[in-house]
Amino acid sequence: MLKIENISYAVAGRPLLEEASAVIPEGHKVGIVGRNGTGKTTLFRLIRGELALEGGQITLPSRARIGGVAQEVPGNEVSLIDTVLAADTERAALLAEAETASDPARIADVQTRLSDIDAWGAEARAATILRGLGFTPEEQLMPCSAFSGGWRMRVALAAVLFSAPDLLLLDEPTNYLDLEGALWLESYLAKYPHTVLVISHDRGLLNRAVGAILHLEDRKLTLYQGGYDRFAETRAARLAVAEAELRKQDARRAHLQSFVDRFRYKASKAKQAQSRLKMIEKMKVITTPQEAALRAFSFPEPEELSPPIINLESASVGYGEKPVLGQMTLRIDQDDRIALLGRNGEGKSTLSKLLAGKLDPMGGRVTRATKLRVGFFAQHQVEELHLDETPIDHVRRLRPTEPIAKLRARLGGFGIGAEQAETEVGRLSGGQKARLSLMLATIDAPHLLILDEPTNHLDIESREALVEALTAYSGAVILVSHDMHLLSLVADRLWLVKDGRVKPYEDDLETYRQMLVSPEKSSRPKSDKAKAAAKPKRPSRDALLALRAEVRKCESRVEKLQEMSEKLATKLADPALYDEDRVDEAAVWQRKYSEVCDGLERAEALWMRALEKLEAAEA
Structure with missing residues (x-):
């Protein structure tokens, strides 16, 4: 069990954590979320003991091994597979001792322990991890120096996964992975046998690979059960309650203050005014977490070109x-x-x-x-x-x-x-x-x-x-x-x-x-019984919003193409276009009109499909 009790820490006088607490049971997978700059990576460094707490304490089971991804694997001549195998320091030490031990009792102990940790199957496990992260069998035998920094980060991730620490700390592990590697990592972490803390902004990973979300906000830690979508819903409900309470408190404070302002200097009401002032002072301040501003992107709009581009x-x-x-x-x-x-x-x-x-x-x-x-x-x-x-x-x-x-x-x-x-x-x-x-x-x-x-x-x-x-x-x-x-x-x-x-x-x-996750299942056709038993899931709010956005997008696309088609039809209706000296120009406009008509037909089909999906979801 990882216990974080009333910890405080500041950087250059700016507090990142103030009496923050959380308890992570052994074997749980937890995603850590929070705006950039709130102190998520600092929390990892405090857990590893790299930074000294200003208050509180962090306790771990005795002899628990903590593992995290190194900044980068050195670009040396050691092969990828050997680099990953070396990450299991106990196995490496036991294999080295097995070569030199002479005491029969110690030899027996070493061989027993090697068997217990499946030392002989280690190479296959390391190869599986490297393969999942995108390395072919041939590449696994190549030296680290043959790969760029981003690829060596994948090797570092493979090494820590192979070493299987009791507490695995991962900071944005998907940043150096492609979609296939990220999906493989999701599946691997979901089955990981020990405790995992992962800092991530990847909603897919936070929904499928973890069972709880630890939210760092306003210098406090709050643990929510479930994946990211459930966390977002629960937090939104909490925010709504807090905002409603804040509005009520503001109204009550304003009412009390108006009485004070009216009667503060009236002798017959002075005591009552003072009483209400004390009530205002005693009111517990209700605060709502500061929502992250939606830091928008503003892409400049290009002029329209005839399709295809x-x-x-x-x-x-x-x-x-x-x-x-x-x-x-x-x-x-x-x-x-x-x-x-x-x-x-x-x-x-x-x-x-x-x-x-x-x-x-x-x-x-x-x-x-x-x-x-x-x-x-x-x-x-x-x-x-x-x-x-x-x-x-x-x-x-x-x-x-x-x-x-x-x-x-x-x-x-x-x-x-x-x-x-x-x-x-x-x-x-x-x-x-x-x-x-x-x-x-x-x-x-x-x-x-x-x-x-x-x-x-x-x-x-x-x-x-x-x-x-x-x-x-x-x-x-x-x-x-x-x-x-x-x-x-x-x-x-x-x-x-x-x-x-x-x-x-x-x-x-x-x-x-x-x-990608279950190739053997996806390649196996469903039986009629399985198809009949499959029940459609009720779509989430995000899914409905996405479907409505898709319908609007398709409708806008159809309108644009219809407008373009009408303009081209008007152009083609001009008799002057078919003069002998403009035959080539007419052919160009006819080809463009044909392409727009094809595009309009495809756009209308997409629009109809989007409408059907939306109607089915809303039903």
Whole structure:
């Protein structure tokens, strides 16, 4: 059992924790949530004993092993599998002793203990963990130096999971994982045999891998049973009660104060006035937790282009002479919201670079709209920011003639305030750096926005703000993300990148998740009896809101295409267009009209499907 009793801690005079308490029973999995900067990582350091408490105490079972992910695995020549195996220090020490021990009794003890900890099956367990985190059997034999920092962080995560500490502390473990790795980690943590504390802003992980939420707010710790959705509902109810009580108290205080103000200086009422003043002083102050401001994103709106904005015909792409993806026949319209699915290494990044114009096709044909602008955000771009420069310096480099007020307004539209705008980037938080990179990627009002893991380092409130901004954005969006919540609310089309091909994925995200988590179950067809027994779940409030947003989005798309169709029909009705010297121009307009009609037919079908889903859910 982990007991946190009335602990207090401050940083530079700013209190992060004040008499905070919580009890975590042994074997429980707990998600830790709270706004960025409230002290979640500091709490981990206090539990590990790296920082000294200013008050209170933290107690753990005697001899309990605490484990957390190292900053990074060194880039040495040790193979990945050996690096992970070395994390179990007891096993390594026993194996070394077994080589040199001469006392028969000690040899027997060592062999017994090796058997107890399944030392001989350790390599298979380590390989399974590495495979789950995205490493092929061939890569597991390669040295750590062959991998980048992000990949070495995965090795560090594999090492701590393999060592199986009694108390596992994980701080944003999905930041360096793709969707497949994040889903594997969810499943692994749900079955982990010891206590887990995980700091995360990933709603999927917080709903499926933990059984309780520890909320750090207003310098206090509050433990809620259930996953994140249940926590959000319970907390919303508590906030509503607290706000109602606050309104009642304010009304009563105002009533008492009005009596005091009227009769304070009237001799016959002076005692009563004084009595009411004392009542006001004794009233216990009711406070409501400060809600995190929804730090919005403001994407600049691009002008409308005729569809499609990108068209691929039997296209292939790769590096050097080696194609990674081939036979791609795809189209992207300006109102598309597409999520790229597929395991790491299948080619999602390669496809993104092709669409962004960073890679040329090796074969086939890629047609782009003439005035197409593409915005590209990838996590590595955050790392490429100039740490010794301010956000203002970064924007000024792209807009040297704009006045300082306009530059500040651009940053403010992405939640970077006046103080952060003049702060060196190296001193900004990960979330602020991500916001700056997003602003730089969208400064030219792109018609197509390609986002590769945009939610890393963003807290839950910021992720919700990003969902709203992408829903309102009038350009096309290509998403690669491990955040299932983001994908489910933003994407209306799924493309699966697999075996060198890119194809539309006809099932939904939940089916894809089940396929990754339990491939043997998802590949087995359901019996008629099982189908009959399956009962539809009552949709959640979030699900209904998402369906209604989808209907509105589809309706808006149909209206735009109808308007475009009418304009083109008027253009084609002009007799002058068919003069002999304008035959080629007429053919171009007829082709555009045909493409818009095709798009309108698809949009109407999507609209009807969205309406049917909403009607079924509401029923």
